[in-house]
Amino acid sequence: MIHVGLTHFLVISIVLFALGLYAVITRKNAVMVLMGIELILNSANINFIAFSKFGNFGLQGQLIALFVIILAAAEAAVALAIVLNIYKTVANINVDEIDSLKD
Amino acid sequence: MNTEQLLSDIGFIKPEIAIAITLVVIVVVDLIMGKNKKALPYISIAGLVITGLLVIQQFGTSVSVFKTSPSTSLLVIDNFGLYFKIIILLASLFIIFFSMASNEIKSTYARHGEYYTLIFGMILGMFLLSSAVDFILIYLSIELLSLSSYVLAGFVKNSLRNSEASLKYVIYGGVSSGVMLFGISLIYGLTGSTNLYEINSLIQLQNFPVVTLLIAGLFVIVGFGFKISAVPFHFWTPDVYEGAPLPITAYLSVASKAAGFAVLIRFIKITFVDSIDEHGFWQLISVVDWRSIIILLSILTMTLGNFSALWQDNLKRMLAYSSIAHAGYMLLGLAVLSNEGITAIMLYFLIYLFMNLGAFFVVMLIANKIGSEDIDDYKGLGRSIPYLGVSLGIFLVSLIGLPPTAGFIAKIYLFIALVDAKMITLAVIALLNTVVSLYYYVRVLRNLYLVQTEEKRPAIKMSLLNSIILFLLVAPLIIFGIYFTPIVNFAKSSLSIFGF
Numbered sequence: 001m002i003h004v005g006l007t008h009f010l011v012i013s014i015v016l017f018a019l020g021l022y023a024v025i026t027r028k029n030a031v032m033v034l035m036g037i038e039l040i041l042n043s044a045n046i047n048f049i050a051f052s053k054f055g056n057f058g059l060q061g062q063l064i065a066l067f068v069i070i071l072a073a074a075e076a077a078v079a080l081a082i083v084l085n086i087y088k089t090v091a092n093i094n095v096d097e098i099d100s101l102k103d
Numbered sequence: 104m105n106t107e108q109l110l111s112d113i114g115f116i117k118p119e120i121a122i123a124i125t126l127v128v129i130v131v132v133d134l135i136m137g138k139n140k141k142a143l144p145y146i147s148i149a150g151l152v153i154t155g156l157l158v159i160q161q162f163g164t165s166v167s168v169f170k171t172s173p174s175t176s177l178l179v180i181d182n183f184g185l186y187f188k189i190i191i192l193l194a195s196l197f198i199i200f201f202s203m204a205s206n207e208i209k210s211t212y213a214r215h216g217e218y219y220t221l222i223f224g225m226i227l228g229m230f231l232l233s234s235a236v237d238f239i240l241i242y243l244s245i246e247l248l249s250l251s252s253y254v255l256a257g258f259v260k261n262s263l264r265n266s267e268a269s270l271k272y273v274i275y276g277g278v279s280s281g282v283m284l285f286g287i288s289l290i291y292g293l294t295g296s297t298n299l300y301e302i303n304s305l306i307q308l309q310n311f312p313v314v315t316l317l318i319a320g321l322f323v324i325v326g327f328g329f330k331i332s333a334v335p336f337h338f339w340t341p342d343v344y345e346g347a348p349l350p351i352t353a354y355l356s357v358a359s360k361a362a363g364f365a366v367l368i369r370f371i372k373i374t375f376v377d378s379i380d381e382h383g384f385w386q387l388i389s390v391v392d393w394r395s396i397i398i399l400l401s402i403l404t405m406t407l408g409n410f411s412a413l414w415q416d417n418l419k420r421m422l423a424y425s426s427i428a429h430a431g432y433m434l435l436g437l438a439v440l441s442n443e444g445i446t447a448i449m450l451y452f453l454i455y456l457f458m459n460l461g462a463f464f465v466v467m468l469i470a471n472k473i474g475s476e477d478i479d480d481y482k483g484l485g486r487s488i489p490y491l492g493v494s495l496g497i498f499l500v501s502l503i504g505l506p507p508t509a510g511f512i513a514k515i516y517l518f519i520a521l522v523d524a525k526m527i528t529l530a531v532i533a534l535l536n537t538v539v540s541l542y543y544y545v546r547v548l549r550n551l552y553l554v555q556t557e558e559k560r561p562a563i564k565m566s567l568l569n570s571i572i573l574f575l576l577v578a579p580l581i582i583f584g585i586y587f588t589p590i591v592n593f594a595k596s597s598l599s600i601f602g603f
Contacts, residue, residue: 017285024278033274040281047288057295064239064297068284071246078250079273082257086266095274098267101342 009050016043030083030093034076041072112168115180118157118188119230125150126223133216140215147199147219155192158185165601167236175298177237179601184234186597187365190452191229194358195222197460200572201350206471207259208348218258224251225354229362236373236601238287238297238323241366242280245326248362249276252355256347268346275339279329286322289315299373300602306388307377317391320375324396327370330363331430334403341411344423349470352419353463356426357456364452368437368445371397372600376440379603383442384524397438402532405431409539418466418476421543422459425502428540429455435533436517442598443520449594451513454501454583458510461498461576465491472563478550485551487560490570492551494577499544501580504537509583516591 016039023036045065052061087093113120129146136142162185167176199222202208208218228248235241253276257269291297293315294305306316328336344352375393376385387393408428415421429451436448468491469484470476485492501510514537521530565573583590 013288020281021278024274030270030274034277037274037277037281040278041284044281044284044288047285047292051288051292051295055292055295057291060297061291064291067239067243071243074250075246075273075277078253079277082253082266082269082273085257085260086270089261089263089266095270098270100263101267101271101346 006050006054009046009054013043013046013050016040016046028094028096030086030095031080033095034079034083037079038072038076041068044068108170112170115161115164115166115168116178118154118161119227121150121154121157122223122227122230125154126220126227129216129219129223133220138213140212143215143219144199144203147222148196150223151192151196151199155189155196158188158192161185162597165599167601171237171298175237175296175301177240178231178234179236180234181599181601182597183369183600184365186449186594187233187361187452188230190361190456191226191233191358194354194361194456194460195226197464197572197576198222198350198354198358200568201353201460201464201467204471204566204569204572205348205350205467207262208350211259214258218255221251221255221258222354224248225255225359229358232362233365233369235366236299236369238290238299241370242284242287242326245280245283245330245366248330248359249280252351252359255351256343256355258348258351264346265348268343271346272339272343275336276329279325279336282322283326283329286319286325289319289322293319299370303374303376303388306374306390311390313390320391320393321396323370324367324400327363327367328400331360331367331434332427333400333430333434334407334427337404337407337427340427341420341423344426345417345420349419349463349467352423353460353467356422356463357459360426360430361452361456364433364437364448368448369600371437371440372445373602376603379442385440387440394438394440397434397440398529401431401434401438402529403431404428404434405533405536409536409543412540412543415543416478418478418481418547419463421478421547422462422466425540425543426459428536429459429502431536432514432517432533435529436520438529439520439524439526441520441524443523444517446591446594446598447513447516447520449597450516450591453590453594454509454513454580457576457579458498458501458508461494461573461580462502464573464576465495465498468563468565468569472561478547481547481550482554483551483556483558484560487562490565490573491563494573495551496548497577497580499547501584503541503544507581507584509580509587512584512587512591 020036020039024033027033045068048061048065165181167179169177225248228244231244253269253273256272257265259265293311294302332340375387377388378386405428408424412421412424433448433451436444501508504510504514518530
């Protein structure tokens with residue numbers, strides 16, 4: 001039986017963070033980009049909870065994670081509404097092709 | 104925390120409560136009045152005036168409220184935060200008037216209830232941001248500010264330009280606030296605290312791994328850098344500023360930036376400063392050299408802002424790059440790391456409020472009439488719109504920083520702070536940048552007055568209200584350009600941050 005310690009959680013969270021950034025940079029579909037943002041937020045959540053558990057900092061970390069989950073939901077709602085609005089206007093949510101504003 | 108303490112603390116957040124009440128009143132009135140939305144802007148103005156009185160009443164107090172433990176708290180009320188709240192309120196007041204005059208916003212008459220509600224959501228976020236000293240509250244208020252502004256940037260739903268602006272804003276904003284949250288989680292892991300004061304004392308006492316602290320600090324600065332549109336976190340700025348409805352663009356460029364600067368200055372000063380010597384220079388905790396990082400950011404920001412503005416044909420986009428450049432100048436004041444530098448930033452912001460809002464207001468009034476923000480469409484317009492043209496001239500000359508306008512005073516105080524700190528090279532770089540900026544500002548004026556066109560240019564009739572607003576924006580620039588002692592004293596007296 002392997003003992004699961006702080007390092008394991010931190011490795012998971014940094015991998016999630018990197019994958020989230022990778023998704024934001026490479027994905028063309030706006031919904032996929034938003035999923036990347038969710039990954040970044042959740043990686044921070046894992047950090048908060050792991051630090052709070054293994055660092056004996058009390059329950060503050062868990063509370064922060066709860067706040068972040070709520071905010072992530074709010075942000076997803078707003079972002080998806082915006083994507084839906086784009087789709088209604090141009091019938092396309094490929095972020096590379098929505099480029100009427102540029103230098 | 105006991106109930107009595109909580110109740111007495113509530114007395115210190117009266118301005119925030121007034122904002123929240125106005126928000127609710129707007130929603131309720133919108134529901135009751137049905138299709139008649141005429142009352143909403145006036146309710147907003149009344150709410151802002153009341154909040155302003157409550158903020159002025161608080162000047163001079165210096166307390167920490169909503170304690171999470173005997174030594175830590177969520178908010179502090181001090182003159183520094185109140186000064187930025189005044190700037191935010193002034194900007195909001197002007198924006199309400201802009202919205203009443205803007206054709207873009209008028210076209211969404213049926214949804215005016217949402218519009219003013221979201222504006223007050225932004226104000227509440229900015230108010231909390233400028234007095235927060237706990238990372239969690241900072242993150243929450245940044246999100247409150249951002250979520251409202253994402254929607255406002257795309258408020259005219261059937262315009263592709265608007266929708267695209269809000270999509271870009273939400274993607275960049277989401278990523279940067281996510282990165283910032285990751286940085287906060289690292290700082291929490293290092294120190295076990297989210298309170299800036301507590302983090303400061305822990306960094307002074309213990310030796311934390313330098314690399315982790317550097318990465319965490321940089322990640323947090325990403326979030327703030329996004330709000331103040333510092334390079335390299337500026338990519339959203341030109342697109343969002345060009346796409347969003349003009350009142351919102353003006354609002355983002357002044358109020359949202361003011362809140363970003365307030366929280367950035369507070370973060371640097373509380374978290375990383377060890378002590379302040381008798382000349383007002385801050386001694387940083389010698390773990391990471393934050394000064395070099397800020398200097399690098401500010402040089403990049405002003406240089407890229409100014410040089411990119413050179414080849415912009417859309418005036419809104421040009422002003423977006425110019426606002427990036429101005430953020431760069433103001434970051435210089437922070438890089439000085441002294442009380443004098445912060446005074447210079449605060450003075451700069453008060454003046455920047457009038458000149459930037461003014462420039463956007465004139466662009467909006469002209470766009471209302473000719474339906475374009477293209478600099479080429481301004482050719483020969485100067486003679487048919489004498490008042491607007493002259494005012495735009497004053498705003499642009501002030502943005503360059505030439506006497507006798509107030510923009511000159513703002514720049515001169517910044518340069519004095521730099522020279523006093525013996526940062527001559529930086530002052531020279533800023534000066535050269537100002538020279539570059541001359542070209543693109545003057546190009547607009549040249550098109551207005553010196554270029555002759557065959558076609559007849561339309562005259563723009565201004566309503567009495569718009570003339571008064573325009574006058575209120577021009578007059579301070581001229582008055583403060585000549586008689587600037589009161590605002591300098593006001594900025595100096597608002598320097599105190601709780602705990603220092």
